Amino acid sequence: MNTKLTTDVDYCAKLLQNGQNIAIPTETVYGLAAIITNEKALKHIFTLKQRPQNNPLIVHIHELAQLEALVTHIPEQAVRLAKAFWPGPLSMVFPKSKLVNQVISAGLETVAVRMPNHSLTLALIKAVGTPIAAPSANPFTRISPTQAQHVLTYFDQQIPAILDGGSCQVGLESTIVGFDQEQPIIYRKGGVSQEAIEAIIGQVQVAKSNSAIKSPGMHLKHYSPTTRLILTEDISAEIEEQRSHYQHIGVISFSSFNHDKAEVIKVLSQTASLAEAAQQLYQTLHDLDQLQLDVIITKALPSHGLGASINDRLQRAKFQ
Structure with missing residues (x-):
């Protein structure tokens, strides 16, 4: 299977609908995607990435109506953050609905969700008709990809297609914010600064580096070159x-x-x-x-x- 670099959204949508994994562009980094309703495709993400099973995936949506089906509660602060930063490099952690497969949440009762700020991927999610799960398109602990070519180097002949959206404009993964009894907490620093978040909802806590894993992106060894x-x-x-x-x-x-x-x-x-x-x-x-x-x-x-x-x-x- 030769990996195809393409800008054909409909072609990539069909691959996802048929249970394939593809790479997608976002404003942060490229992601390795599967539709959230196909457990086999979700599990294959972990296999391709050699990703630990306790490391949850982020679900990507193209409109707020999709969020309401994925979660059971949306804190008021989350509404304000979504208005300020979606679409954009912010993921938020919510109590998950039954629609979210346990493979996505890595056994947790929560799910991380974001709305990416990339026209091709927003169009793709809309064309697919269901949210997609996508961690960064790199082997676990390796450098995240910000070009389609980076993904090709990692996964050539292992996935059918890479939706080529050019260079990632932000270049760092999304910031991840959760809500512990309505108290906002940053689980991972990223493309939206702590200061920008606090300008919207006031003071937030930052999870300690040795905290229990409650969201994606909390492993201590990550983003590493081989050098x-x-x-x-x-x-x-x-x-x-x-x-x-x-x-x-x-x-x-x-x-x-x-x-x-x-x-x-x-x-x-x-x-x-x-x-x-x-x-x-x-x-x-x-x-x-x-x-x-x-x-x-x-x-x-x-x-x-x-x-x-x-x-x-x-x-x-x-x-x-």
């Missing part, structure tokens, strides 16, 4: 230390950086834009991971706005 990644407070000092062990050193810098002992330096944003840095992060990791470097060195970005989400990804991607 060793070191997260440091001083890139120049780290280069000097690593030079005694390694010859081929790559650097990821938020803004301009120079060092004559680094083999390659990738700058996430020449203008120090956190939004641009987020969009470029995974592409940069993919690029460096192809260069057969001994080590990649980087440091945390400013911890406000999307910088906090980027730092979360670097923390999970680093060598452990």
